[in-house]
Amino acid sequence: MNYSYIIIDDDQESVLKTRAMADSFSELAFIASANNYEEGLNLILEHTPQLIFLEIDPSNKKSNLSLMLINELHRYLKVIPKIIVTTSKKDLAYEAIQYEVSNYILKPLARIDFIKAVLKLKKSEGENVATLTNPHVLEERPAVMVQHLASAIEEPLILCIKSYGDHRYIDARDICYLQADNNSTDIHLNGGEMITAFKTLKHFEGVLLYPFVRIHNSYIVNSRYISRIHTGNAVCYIKNTTSKIPFSKSYKVNIDLIISEISNGNYLEI
Template identity: 55%
Template sequence: MKHNYIVIDDDYNSVVKTRSVAAGFQNLHFVASAANYDDGLDLILQHLPDIVFLEISPGKSHSRLSLHLINELHRYLKKIPKIIVTSKDNELALEALRYEVLDYFVKPVNARDLRRTMLRFEKNLGTAATPEPHSENLAQKIVDSPIIELPVVIEVPVQETIASGETVGPMVAYETAEAREENPPFVAYGTQQEKPLIICVKSYGDYRFIDATEICYLQADNNSTDIHLNNGEMITAFKTLKHFENVLTSPFVRIHNSYIVNIDYVSRIHTGNAVCYIKNTTTKLPFSKSYKENVDAILNSISNGNYLEI
């Protein structure tokens, strides 16, 4: 029996990893994902999933993700989906117990924990009784689970390699006040496209605004990163690729120790040669085995859209 699930998380990389792990379970079927409270609530009411992976310690405060979403569901639904809480640490595990969640995972989600949770879910499926208490499991996780710190977003000094040869100053990624309140820079699967992230390259009072959708891919160069745009320009930022992996969300995915790719510019993926192609160019980016789950998630993301396979 297939069980539909939704992921509600404001961290795109976490969504990718959760989907990759869940893809290994034949009885789980991905429906959609959202990055904030309102979109998440709407998706649940629209699709009525069996399971919801809910982030309750979001990296972006304006996403308003928390356990209170469960209370809101009781206003509209007689049957509440089973909630699997995900969090960066176990600080809210005891509070989550009071909401009768199915389980509590410290991110990233792993196959072993999910397998045990799904077995317990299947065992109790179709019964009116309350699922088996799993307080001891959660208590053990409180003892054993590591605390994972979220990355700190900082300004990035950059140098733009254009014909003028001009050196520019810090690059600051930001959104308008309206976007911060209503539309985080995450494009949720199955939801309306959000406003694009705007990156400001600032140089002594000169502000250059770049739509993040213009970035095709990022390439590591020792302790700096080359940002390749769709018009052929390249900007060198003096931060590591790891930094950009932490601060960029959808549609940017890391596929190699040296590359982060914008999914929207992927025209072809050749798994045999372990390369992906960039649209309207001759550029081929390699992907490595250590990032295979991310590549699989790219394939899933593309196939879940307006897609025809022949």
């Protein structure tokens, strides 16, 4: 799922930094930014974004930016956008929690914090869909909605690789990793087969969500197929194969994310 977002911050340099960080995630779509309370409120009511990055301790007090903006939104909106506070003040975190913000990211912004925030949003959406498909909830929902939601959950992502009239269908769950080859991409499947798609690796980075993670300029890996990560040698091992995929320092934060996600599951460290 994609999330449209607005940035509300009185510091224009901070706005640019937040946008630069957010725009590196294909799931986040920028709408606009505001530098004060009134402009921010008007933007939210006009565009109804799904996500707001909000500074609550402005350097310019005349901007009136604070958590009170959230209270004002309740006067006009039935559904309040997800709020991610971005500020340098640690001591405002507890107060922000009382306003039920989605996340609290300290400045200077770090990419790993954005990764965690995006994953948390996805997890929240997944839980909402699960709630909607709960039989006790569905009693009051139209049958068409029930069918649509159940279908969305059950059906896997199918990639169609087209070439000169040939339509090749791939279940995304069968992809181990993708490797760049100039302006094309080699897709390696769990059965050992390799299929070439005439799209760049950057294209696939934009359309494939987690568990697909970019770990190198030349590689995107399906983290479900990682059996071993050797941080000293900077390589990942792929399950049931002899393949070793390198990762680069510039994507080390994504490797940390994979390690963190694996350890958050049914996990025992020996």
